[in-house]
């Protein structure tokens with residue numbers, strides 16, 4: 001579970017001051033993998049605090065519309081409201097074990113910030129969260145949640161004032177406070193060992209979903225769908241099926257106002273190889289290598305980079321990555337609410353939209369699995385602003 | 391021998407090295423300001439290429455990169471500026487940049503050598519990732535500058551210094567670039583400890599703000615001192631008044647250079 005490179009991608013491209021703390025995380029991560037005490041403690045938190053396992057729902061009304069069986073993996077029902085909790089409970093326990101007395105995190109949609117603040121409150125470790133000022137405005141409810149959990153939220157104004165800038169400022173905090181601070185990275189990206197570490201914590205999504213669909217549908221899914229921001233919920237889901245050649249895997253990237261509009265965050269589809277945020281991966285950038293300002297209606301997908309493992313999975317053609325526009329995601333937000341009574345996060349709605357679009361290509365007894373990575377309460381305000389009162 | 395090796399070949403030479411972001415506040419004015427530092431006696435230059443996301447830099451240099459980019463200073467402009475600086479003076483020139491800019495540029499190393507750059511420091515490239523980069527530098531006669539951090543263990547520091555063919559850039563403190571009231575308390579001890587490991591010239595930067603700091607670094611055994619944010623702050627304060635900026639930069643550089651004599 002510990003890879004420095006995925007094919008040619010990944011690595012640890014950081015300033016020298018961050019090498020020592022990253023190696024410390026690496027060593028701690030290696031140690032906990034066979035540590036029964038740690039594993040039991042994490043398992044206890046995942047089950048008795050966070051509410052795992054999350055259900056698999058056979059979405060009968062969506063299935064009728066899709067013309068095949070739609071199954072929803074319900075990470076929206078996890079405590080905290082998104083898959084992010086899987087990762088933050090694991091990393092916060094790791095931080096505690098490493099003797100760190102302070103945790104920092106970046107956040108886009110606010111879900112990772114909320115999940116980190118929650119874990120910090122639970123374990124008694126102070127948390128500082130960096131969040132772009134645009135995201136602070138569009139995910140205001142999550143800011144209040146973080147504050148209630150006792151975290152300090154730093155609004156970041158530089159650059160595009162979104163997720164990439166929040167990561168920049170979290171990294172700047174870390175180089176300043178390396179000795180006592182743990183950086184709880186929110187997605188399966190960034191410098192080694194974070195892509196492996198976060199994927200390890202999120203693999204529970206795929207493990208559970210695999211068992212559940214085998215039990216419920218009596219078969220592996222024909223296809224599985226997840227949205228990709230930095231790539232953590234997707235890698236978590238996919239990891240359950242990577243070895244099953246019959247399971248087609250699909251990643252939904254944020255196509256914003258359209259893939260040809262320059263207002264998107266479709267890194268795998270439109271980005272180029274580069275080195276940024278600690279990794280050799282794909283980035284949306286200009287010819288000189290200046291990182292571009294991306295756009296997505298969903299703050300959690302509004303990031304110009306992508307975890308390195310996804311670049312390899314795309315190259316190997318194991319996963320098909322396709323764009324979903326803001327418009328399509330908002331339509332899916334309405335659809336899944338009206339049809340299933342589920343308020344799904346804008347991020348997750350990209351996966352829902354992609355599955356409903358691709359469903360045409362499958363026969364009527366096909367089983368499609370969608371990861372509903374989070375719940376949509378945080379997006380209701382934005383929805384009303386964009387589409388008017390319900 | 392490259393110009394940095396020449397500079398440090400005199401073991402008594404103490405070098406003051408001002409840092410400038412190329413293109414701040416504009417491409418033309420940037421040249422004027424750098425010229426002022428050269429005229430004031432700077433021993434070498436450390437020059438930055440503006441990058442959209444300078445994650446190792448504090449607010450002052452972030453704002454500087456932003457001004458340069460806004461003023462239209464792209465990679466080609468940086469190359470043109472370097473040519474102009476090289477035509478004006480023969481002092482050693484080191485670059486400090488983020489790897490993505492080099493990674494994306496076709497024949498980057500060849501081009502940098504051609505315009506008269508002497509050495510390159512990549513802010514976000516530790517030794518684990520730098521084999522190919524070092525080979526490219528060597529192939530084109532460019533010197534290698536590597537960072538040594540406050541938390542770099544001894545054995546690692548020794549290896550880094552053995553690979554730094556121009557000099558080792560000693561990060562003066564935990565944190566990003568920026569102005570600070572005083573140097574870190576343990577800096578002198580760190581310099582002594584590193585000197586015991588290698589003959590590689592040690593140049594200190596990050597948090598170095600005044601001629602007093604420069605003096606303290608030289609006294610502790612540093613071969614060079616870099617001031618970046620304090621100079622950049624002068625530019626920030628005098629954006630509309632380039633003559634005033636030149637005057638202040640001249641005064642600061644002169645006082646620092648005098649320290650080393």
Ligand SMILES: Cc1ncc(COP(=O)(O)O)c(C=O)c1O
Pocket residue numbers: 082083108109110111112186187188227228229230231232233234299300301345347348373374375
């Ligand atoms: C609900 C939800 N889904 C998905 C994402 C995207 O992140 P990742 O690609 O790491 O799963 C986010 C990020 O904030 C999120 O909040």
